[in-house]
Amino acid sequence: MTAYEIISKKRDGLSLTDDEIKFFINDFVTGDIPEYQMSAFLMAIYFQGMSSSEITALTQAYIHSGQVIDLSHISGKKVDKHSTGGVGDKVSIIIAPIVAAAGGCVPMISGRGLGHTGGTLDKLESIPGFKIDYDVETFIKKLANIGTCLIGQTSELAPADKKIYALRDVTATVPSVPLIAASIMSKKIAEGIDALVLDVKVGSGAFMPDKNSARELAKTLIRIGEDNGKTTIAYLTDMMHPLGKAVGNWLEIEECIECLKGKQTGPLMDLSHQLAGAMIYLAGRTNDIEQGIEISKNMVADGSAWKKFLEITESQEGDISYLEHPRKYPKAKYSKTFSATSTGWLDNIDALEVGLCSVQLGAGRQKVTDRIDPSAGIIFHVQRGEKVQKGAPVFSIYTNKENTLDIIFKRLEKAVHISATEMSTSPIILDYLDKNDLD
């Protein structure tokens, strides 16, 4: 068995054995297989795909390249949520406190933003002092105390995935279902969960542009989860439009504060309650998801979720005074507001274009080494489908890059359309899948 033979087999569309996949991953981690062979292998997988059993073997190889966290000494079922990434998606930061407040245990290992999509870690780090790089031992301790802990991928968990992801990122081999599936599920399985709720985004702002391909990805992820003894369910949700009102790191934290204080309604809260409700159900706190949703709403209404968010922030060394008094947060130097030129209803907002604009403003990364500006981004003053009066503010942009302000303002003007007639808005949740949907 040589790396060359395994690359050739995949190139020619043949199925690899478990041993061949294990050998390739293990020897790459030890450095015995060089990066140039791995990148040729990844591109061959991009073109030839992988069978279910190959994806399972790949996920196993990723998991066993590192530590699997044991949370069995914490009572109750541990539940996490994973989103495939979108624009304005701050749901994790809203539902982790909700589910923890409801008595669930939520071990949450998140990612950073890249390209037009944001990342939970970058958003949390915009809270002054907030730490996301605890070791596994501290992670477990905080999780047991607070009911949740939100950190980044540590070097102990699925190091093979970490090393391979860095290579995929520079060799144009990220958008491959088997590689995405193994990457997501290995990290989730290694974090010690019992159950997982997936939020698979569909639309221009997502990796999956249409519902069929999103369904296939969801089924692949559910199969891996269930094969590994983790109850796994998936929602397909809309990502044609940005989620919520804010795009940009601290701006999204401010929106989370509003949400957790019960001051926001609309698609973001609908989705948050659905996902939190499912997690509360999977944690064994209720008999069905609907009851879970009721509890989720109660946790917001009675202030428990907001209180839990402050607890989490304190536990992770963040300065809660910024959450209690968001106005003291330093503002971006430059801002500009677009006002409606006619009265009408806010129509489509292209999520991809909004995501790309927010990167240009400084809120995201084009390369992994780019630095994030936490105060940069976009705020929509009205949500899609809502009525806006002529002269009323529609959106504002915030940046510390003077030259960028007018360029992005003009781009966003074109991405936003006000309709003369009221239109029906599509639902945020498009579909639900679980193990009963596997072929």
Add this chain to the structure above:
Amino acid sequence: MTAYEIISKKRDGLSLTDDEIKFFINDFVTGDIPEYQMSAFLMAIYFQGMSSSEITALTQAYIHSGQVIDLSHISGKKVDKHSTGGVGDKVSIIIAPIVAAAGGCVPMISGRGLGHTGGTLDKLESIPGFKIDYDVETFIKKLANIGTCLIGQTSELAPADKKIYALRDVTATVPSVPLIAASIMSKKIAEGIDALVLDVKVGSGAFMPDKNSARELAKTLIRIGEDNGKTTIAYLTDMMHPLGKAVGNWLEIEECIECLKGKQTGPLMDLSHQLAGAMIYLAGRTNDIEQGIEISKNMVADGSAWKKFLEITESQEGDISYLEHPRKYPKAKYSKTFSATSTGWLDNIDALEVGLCSVQLGAGRQKVTDRIDPSAGIIFHVQRGEKVQKGAPVFSIYTNKENTLDIIFKRLEKAVHISATEMSTSPIILDYLDKNDLD
């Protein structure tokens, strides 16, 4: 323009511009683009192919990564031949002396054997003292003196190709028409030729298994040559069966001696005269290829070609006493001869199987770093289609690896079949193409 964007474009099947290809190749040669990005790019090319204009740009980028030899001070047209590689293909060593004896100028930069196919350089190096690693200046001097010089790829010529070929070899990206075409033609164009005769092999022992794919490769090569102002013609020739009687380095030199002394007839000499005749015509020595073939036969018949071979060997520091007295060459320690178990006609001999067996005997390489045993190999005492009497020798194998002898003997017994009835043999030359065959 970034390496990532160019890999993505090729991955998605879009056409690359000349500038994008030039940038990728140049920055790889300087080390600014790492090997892992090049290997992903090569695998994307393997799957998506390249258009004619992309292949032309790739070839140009290879050529201009190094020196282009100027042979304009040597009078007459310079002509070379290139074969896509086969089993027992020693034609270069036969026709370089023939064409040079006929007054042609043959600058010949050859390759080494890898896998089941042999290489001209390894065969020449089996002649004690024969050198193939002259620098360009010495190469030109010897070429002007003798009419031909046979060397290996120097670091001055198409260094991009050399660096990329080494990477293709370990990433399973060798069998790709655009990559093969640019690799072959860049070296030939850089060596300063005016015209080129291509021998595109078809069959089990060749890269191209069928005539259609071989025609496509031939047309691609002709287009590049003609675009660069080099008259380029191609023969498709049979590689279902080994070429000639000997497979193995010194054994093939012995066969060349017989051929150049006029002692051998059959497919090998038919092909050699055809290719040499075409080269003599393209060198401007005759009005058509037929006249060239006549001259080629005369060069063998009157001893000029044999004399020229001795001159070449002396010029390249080889010991001609071994050519004059081949029996003094050290024999392999172990040999075994297969005798016919019935009277009949020698039927199909599988070229791939013979090639693989010769590698096992020590005559070839499985890895680039393997050492060649010059005395190892296989000799067929009868050629395909010839009658053999019961008990007469059919083939002998030679090796210095005692354990290998019987294993390979048994494999080859199965690869050789003696037919009870006489059968018609297919011609060695299957087709001819030149610029008039381009679409």
